[in-house]
Amino acid sequence: MTAKFDVINPATEQVVDSVRLVTAEETDTAIARAAKAFPAWRAVAPGDRARLLRRFAEAVDADLENLARLEVLNAGHTIGNARWEAGNVRDVLHYYAAAPERLFGRQIPVPGGVDLTFAEPLGVVGVIVPWNFPMPIASWGFAPALAAGNTVVLKPAELTPLTALRLAELAHQAGIPQDVFQVLPGKGSVVGQRFVTHPLVRKVVFTGSTEVGKQIMAGCADQVKRVTLELGGKNANIVFADADLEKAAAAAPYGVFDNAGQDCCARSRILVQKSVYDRFMELLEPAVRGVVVGDPGDEKTEMGPLISHGHRAKVRSYLPEGAPIAFQGTAPDGPGYWFPPTVVTPSGVRDPLAADEIFGPIVAVLPFADEAEAVTMANDTDYGLSASIWTRDVGRALRVSRAVEAGNLSVNSHSSVRYWTPFGGFKQSGLGRELGPDALAAFTETKNVFIDTEG
Numbered sequence: 001m002t003a004k005f006d007v008i009n010p011a012t013e014q015v016v017d018s019v020r021l022v023t024a025e026e027t028d029t030a031i032a033r034a035a036k037a038f039p040a041w042r043a044v045a046p047g048d049r050a051r052l053l054r055r056f057a058e059a060v061d062a063d064l065e066n067l068a069r070l071e072v073l074n075a076g077h078t079i080g081n082a083r084w085e086a087g088n089v090r091d092v093l094h095y096y097a098a099a100p101e102r103l104f105g106r107q108i109p110v111p112g113g114v115d116l117t118f119a120e121p122l123g124v125v126g127v128i129v130p131w132n133f134p135m136p137i138a139s140w141g142f143a144p145a146l147a148a149g150n151t152v153v154l155k156p157a158e159l160t161p162l163t164a165l166r167l168a169e170l171a172h173q174a175g176i177p178q179d180v181f182q183v184l185p186g187k188g189s190v191v192g193q194r195f196v197t198h199p200l201v202r203k204v205v206f207t208g209s210t211e212v213g214k215q216i217m218a219g220c221a222d223q224v225k226r227v228t229l230e231l232g233g234k235n236a237n238i239v240f241a242d243a244d245l246e247k248a249a250a251a252a253p254y255g256v257f258d259n260a261g262q263d264c265c266a267r268s269r270i271l272v273q274k275s276v277y278d279r280f281m282e283l284l285e286p287a288v289r290g291v292v293v294g295d296p297g298d299e300k301t302e303m304g305p306l307i308s309h310g311h312r313a314k315v316r317s318y319l320p321e322g323a324p325i326a327f328q329g330t331a332p333d334g335p336g337y338w339f340p341p342t343v344v345t346p347s348g349v350r351d352p353l354a355a356d357e358i359f360g361p362i363v364a365v366l367p368f369a370d371e372a373e374a375v376t377m378a379n380d381t382d383y384g385l386s387a388s389i390w391t392r393d394v395g396r397a398l399r400v401s402r403a404v405e406a407g408n409l410s411v412n413s414h415s416s417v418r419y420w421t422p423f424g425g426f427k428q429s430g431l432g433r434e435l436g437p438d439a440l441a442a443f444t445e446t447k448n449v450f451i452d453t454e455g
C-alpha cells in the first residue's frame, strides 16, 4: 500500500489535501531518469536554456496569486509574505536565466600552448527543502542548478509539498522536460536520505536544521559528494545607545516575528546597551502588542500560526511556569497552531531562551555594557547566519559588522535576503553561499584544458 500524507492548514487544523509519499524505489527511478536526461539538458544551447528559464519565470508570475494562496493554505504564511515568496521565485529564475550565456571560463597564459577553463555542470543535483519557506528556498537551489546545466530532483518538506508540486507543473508547462526537474514529496529519512547515498546524485543542497545538516554532510563525505548547507541561526539584533531608538524598537518585532519566528534569520536575541535598556523596553512593549496576529489570508494580518501541533508544543516548552516573560502580544483562540509574540529576559547568553534556535515568536532581550561586550555576546553562539546593528555612528556600524561572525549583516535594518547578493552562514549556520553572482560556482566544477600549440 502506498503511504499518503494529509496536508493540514495550520490556521484551521483542517486537512486541505492528501499527497502520496514517494518511496525509496521510486526515488531511485527518478534519480536514474534525471541522470539519463542530463546529457541532453547540458547540450541545450545557452540561449535556449535561458529562454526556457525565462518562460518558467513568466509562468510563475502568471500563477503568482494561486501560488501565494496555496502557501497561505499549506504553511499559514500571511498573504503579503506569500506573494513576496512567489515573486522571489520568479525573480530568482529571471536572475539565473541570464547565467547560461555568461558561464565564462578563463584563458590563462602558459608557455607552449593555450590554457582554458570550463565551468562544467555536475550532473544530478538533489535539493532538500524545509517547511518554513517552501517556495524561495526551493528556487535558490533549482534555479542556478538548472541554469548551469544540471538536472534536479527536489524534495519538499513532508508538511509543505503543495507549492513545490505546483512549481514543477509550471516548469513543465514552460517547456522544461519532465526528467530535468522532478519534485518528489516524501520523507526526509527516505527520499532525502537517498539523495545523500545514491551515487548518481552528485550534489546535495540542504536547508534545514543544523542537526540534520551534520548528518547530511557526514553522509555526503562517503562519496566526497558536493554539499551546500543552509542551517539554523540565533541572530543578534544589537541596539546601541546612539541609535534611533524609536525606529529600532518599532522594527524589532518584525525582525523576529515575521513568519511567526520560523525564520533562520529571525533576530531572536535583542542586545541593548544598558544605558537605554529601560527606554527601549518601554518602546518595544506597544510595538509587540501591536503586531496583528490572525487569519493569514487577511490582508491586514502580520503574523500567522506556527506550522504544526508538534512544533507549537516544542516552542511552548521554552516557557515553563516561572519563565522570565516581560510581555506578550495576542493570538486567536480556537483551532489553529497559534502562539502570541513573546518577549523574555533570560539571565544570560547561555540560557536556552537566548542560546537555542526556538524557531517561534519568542525573543530574548539582554543588556550589554559597551561595544566590546556586544560583540562578545553576539559571537557567543555556535551559529553565525545574520545580525542587525542599530547605531548612528558609521564607524561603529562597520567595525561591528566586521567583528560579528555571521554571513548576513544589516545596519539600521533587518533585511537579509536579496536574490542578487550572497546569502549563507558562518560556523554551524552553514557551508557555502546561495544567491548572488557567485552561486553558479556551487553548481559547476572547474575543468582546466591545456592545448599544445608547438607540435
Ligand code: TAP
Residues within 6 Å of the ligand: 128, 129, 130, 131, 132, 133, 137, 155, 156, 157, 158, 159, 186, 187, 188, 189, 191, 192, 193, 207, 208, 209, 210, 212, 213, 215, 216, 229, 230, 231, 232, 233, 263, 264, 357, 359, 385, 425, 429, 430
Ligand atoms: P529539518 O528537520 O532539518 O528538515 C529539513 C528538510 O530535511 C526536510 O525536507 C526534511 O524532510 C529533510 N530531512 C529530515 N531528515 C533527513 C535525513 N535524515 N536525510 C535527508 N533529509 C532529511 O528542518 P525543519 O525543521 O524542516 O526546518 C527548520 C530548520 O531549517 C531550522 O533550523 C532553520 O533555521 C533551518 N533553516 C535554515 C535556513 C537557512 S537559509 N540557513 C533557511 C530556512 C530554514 P521531512 O520534513 O519531510 O522529514
